[in-house]
Amino acid sequence: xxxxxxxxxxxxxxxxxxxxxxxxxxxDGHRSxxxxxxxxxxxxxxxxxxxxxxxxxxxxxDPKKQGDKPGWESKLHLESAGLVSRLYKLEDNYSLQMLxxxxxxxxxxxxKERSRHRQTTVTYDHSRGKARYTERDMLKxxxxxxxxxxxxxxxxxxxxxxxxxxxxxxxxGQSTQLTISDGKKTVSARVEAQAKExxxxxxxxxxxxxxxxxxxxxxxxxxxxxxxxxxADDDRRTPxxxxxxxxxxxGSITFEMDKEQHS
Numbered sequence: 023x024x025x026x027x028x029x030x031x032x033x034x035x036x037x038x039x040x041x042x043x044x045x046x047x048x049x050d051g052h053r054s055x056x057x058x059x060x061x062x063x064x065x066x067x068x069x070x071x072x073x074x075x076x077x078x079x080x081x082x083x084d085p086k087k088q089g090d091k092p093g094w095e096s097k098l099h100l101e102s103a104g105l106v107s108r109l110y111k112l113e114d115n116y117s118l119q120m121l122x123x124x125x126x127x128x129x130x131x132x133x134k135e136r137s138r139h140r141q142t143t144v145t146y147d148h149s150r151g152k153a154r155y156t157e158r159d160m161l162k163x164x165x166x167x168x169x170x171x172x173x174x175x176x177x178x179x180x181x182x183x184x185x186x187x188x189x190x191x192x193x194x195g196q197s198t199q200l201t202i203s204d205g206k207k208t209v210s211a212r213v214e215a216q217a218k219e220x221x222x223x224x225x226x227x228x229x230x231x232x233x234x235x236x237x238x239x240x241x242x243x244x245x246x247x248x249x250x251x252x253x254a255d256d257d258r259r260t261p262x263x264x265x266x267x268x269x270x271x272x273g274s275i276t277f278e279m280d281k282e283q284h285s
Contacts, residue, residue, distance in 0.1 A: 058257035059188050060094070060124075061085075063284035065260065067277040068224075069100075076106040079277060083185070086119070088127055094120045096181055110136065116181070124185045125176035126153075126203070140166075144205035146173060153177070155205025169206040177203045180237065184251070187213055187233070188259040194218060194231065202242055212236045221252055221262055223278050228262050229255045238266075258284065 062084050069077040079100045086095040098116040101107075112135040119127040131142040139160040146153045151174070157167040178186055183200045190198055192215035199210045213235045221230045230252040238247040245268065252263040264277040 059259055060185065061285060063258075063260075063282070065282050066280045067264075068280050069103075070276045070278065071106065072273045074106065075104045076275070077102040077104075088119060088121050092122045093127070094122070094124065094185075096120070096185070098181065112136070118179060118181055120178075120182050120185075121176075123176075123189070124178055124182045126179045126182050129179050129205075137161075144179065144203075146177065146203070148173070148175060151175075153203045153205045153208065171203060171206060171208050173203050173208050174201055177201050177208065179204065180242070183211070184261065187235075187251075188253060188261075191259075192231075192233075200235075202237065204242060207242060209237075209242050211241055218255065219252065223263065225262075225279050225281065228252075230262055231255050 060083065064080065064082045067079040067081070068075065069079060077100060079098060082097045084095050086093055096118040098114075100112075100114040100116075102110065102112050112133070114134070115132045117130045119129075121127055125148075126144075126146045128146065129142075129144045133140050133142070140157060141160055142155070142157045144153055144155050151172055153171050153173045155167070155169040155171075156165060158164065159166045178200065180202055183202045186200060187198075192198060192213075194215050194217050197212055197214040199212055202209055202211050213233055216232045216234055219230050219232050221228045233251045233253065235249045235251060237243060237249055238245055247269075248267040250265045250267070251261060253259045254262050260279070260282055261277075262279050265274055267274045
């Protein structure tokens with residue numbers, strides 16, 4: 023699997039794509055009572071590519087003051103596994119600092135892929151209304167790309183925008199617009215609630231609402247693809263499954279929840 027595909031999926035899910043303790047949900051789709059989102063959480067996912075086990079992801083969210091203001095810190099760790107790891111080993115770590123309510127302050131993406139090691143940072147300067155993107159080749163110790171774009175007063179990266187979606191209750195047939203910036207581009211992306219679905223996965227059976235986030239096809243990412251997100255139909259609205267459908271020869275990549283812990 024190409025490393026660029028992993029990078030896009032990390033950025034798009036957010037993509038999972040969102041995280042401590044409560045244990046596995048019951049198989050009837052009802053979990054033990056917990057505080058409504060947002061609160062501290064940790065979610066683990068299995069990654070599947072074309073029905074092949076491809077890797078694991080762990081996604082966390084923790085309250086963290088940003089200066090004297092309330093805020094959040096989110097981290098996503100992703101690594102290849104199984105056959106995919108033998109063919110193309112990679113390890114990615116993504117961290118995000120946010121002000122309440124999920125307004126991005128900075129992101130840091132450290133990516134190790136075969137013989138490559140790159141670090142990408144984005145800083146969101148709300149006083150200037152600018153986001154600055156910097157990509158560095160860590161092996162050469164050199165900056166390989168920079169960019170700067172205008173941003174509004176509160177903007178999310180792709181992961182922070184998924185958190186924000188979890189706070190918006192949309193019924194099937196309804197949609198909303200989320201402002202997203204990756205430091206190179208700032209867009210207003212439409213997210214559509216499509217249908218209620220009962221989802222059966224290894225972790226259990228969940229009542230969910232399926233959403234489609236229109237971030238591919240030249241909106242935020244140029245690649246032609248479809249991004250689907252299944253959020254639990256409860257107060258926490260946990261991302262139970264995330265799937266990117268891409269054209270041949272890549273096909274579909276799916277993040278499926280293994281375990282959820284929250285407080």
